[in-house]
Amino acid sequence: MKNYTSIHDIDDINSWIAEAKTLKQDPLKHIALGKDKTMGLLFFNSSLRTRLSTQKAALNLGMNPIVMNVSGDAWGIEFGDGTVMNGNTAEHIKEAAAVVSQYCDIIAVRAFPTLTDKVKDESEQVLKSFVKYASVPIVNMESATGHPLQGLTDALTISEHAKVAKPKVVLSWAPHVKTLPHAVANSFIQAMQKMDVEFVITHPEGYDLNPEIIGDTPVIYNQEEAFANADFVYTKNWCSYSDYGKILSEDSNWMITKEKLGNAKFMHCLPVRRNVVVEDAVLDSDSSLVIQQANNRTYAAQLVLKKLLENL
Ligand SMILES: NCCC[C@H](NC(=O)CCC(=O)O)C(=O)O
Numbered sequence: 001m002k003n004y005t006s007i008h009d010i011d012d013i014n015s016w017i018a019e020a021k022t023l024k025q026d027p028l029k030h031i032a033l034g035k036d037k038t039m040g041l042l043f044f045n046s047s048l049r050t051r052l053s054t055q056k057a058a059l060n061l062g063m064n065p066i067v068m069n070v071s072g073d074a075w076g077i078e079f080g081d082g083t084v085m086n087g088n089t090a091e092h093i094k095e096a097a098a099v100v101s102q103y104c105d106i107i108a109v110r111a112f113p114t115l116t117d118k119v120k121d122e123s124e125q126v127l128k129s130f131v132k133y134a135s136v137p138i139v140n141m142e143s144a145t146g147h148p149l150q151g152l153t154d155a156l157t158i159s160e161h162a163k164v165a166k167p168k169v170v171l172s173w174a175p176h177v178k179t180l181p182h183a184v185a186n187s188f189i190q191a192m193q194k195m196d197v198e199f200v201i202t203h204p205e206g207y208d209l210n211p212e213i214i215g216d217t218p219v220i221y222n223q224e225e226a227f228a229n230a231d232f233v234y235t236k237n238w239c240s241y242s243d244y245g246k247i248l249s250e251d252s253n254w255m256i257t258k259e260k261l262g263n264a265k266f267m268h269c270l271p272v273r274r275n276v277v278v279e280d281a282v283l284d285s286d287s288s289l290v291i292q293q294a295n296n297r298t299y300a301a302q303l304v305l306k307k308l309l310e311n312l
């Protein structure tokens with residue numbers, strides 16, 4: 001594996017999950033692997049979990065992490081090809097990526113979508129430019145259309161907590177006050193499609209995700225029907241994909257409640273807005289896996305970094 005930019009970079013999810021579980025049992029076992037190697041983390045957007053768990057993963061492998069908030073702290077980066085740079089951007093990604101590649105052995109990037117320009121977002125301009133112009137491996141820490149470190153984490157968490165051989169997993173849309181990306185939902189879908197689970201998606205009409213990602217995964221527009229006999233309910237808000245970037249509904253009837261959840265476990269990537277997306281009674285109960293999920297971010301990242309280091 002040269003880069004980790006999408007769930008498609010996982011060749012065999014079951015063996016990856018097994019290896020992540022082994023790493024979790026003895027996180028410092030490979031501390032010599034990353035000796036004298038530098039991990040660069042570049043953030044164009046806010047983060048708590050990704051920023052800390054990816055650094056923790058690098059430290060567990062003996063790497064030296066260096067972190068930069070690119071938006072605001074660095075010079076504005078130009079991504080366009082052939083642009084006359086007489087506007088607000090001060091340096092081109094061609095120089096920026098080449099320079100950072102000299103300081104770092106692996107570069108991880110977070111760059112969210114605009115949610116106003118679908119073509120630009122789907123082109124993954126920022127992530128793909130780093131892949132193109134950097135000379136070291138690139139890790140996606142949540143791009144315009146995917147969050148594969150999260151998707152791998154979620155697959156690991158479901159595997160750890162499954163009580164039956166083929167659990168039923170539901171991805172449910174929930175209300176939110178802001179227009180939010182599709183990245184987490186996309187990578188979760190792609191991860192579940194690789195797992196041996198019964199997987200369904202539920203959301204109000206108008207919130208259908210990219211049909212190329214959905215494939216033949218069933219979509220049910222009735223949340224109650226979708227939740228029947230669920231073992232895991234993974235919740236996420238996203239904005240409309242067809243009416244790109246729009247909030248069509250803030251219908252509070254779609255909020256996750258203890259009553260709706262029944263015996264299922266609740267999952268969310270975090271950060272989560274209490275009593276908008278999910279009620280307190282769920283998050284404050286044993287049904288919630290969100291803290292265990294966030295812990296697994298370290299081991300998912302550590303597995304990815306280990307594979308990249310072994311391939312340097
Ligand atoms: N990295 C995890 C999720 C990040 C982002 N959530 C947010 O922006 C929530 C912001 C808020 O609730 O104000 C998303 O949905 O993709």
Ligand SMILES: NC(=O)OP(=O)(O)O
Binds near residue numbers: 048050051270271
């Ligand atoms: N789940 C997740 O990616 O969280 P952060 O946005 O805090 O990194």
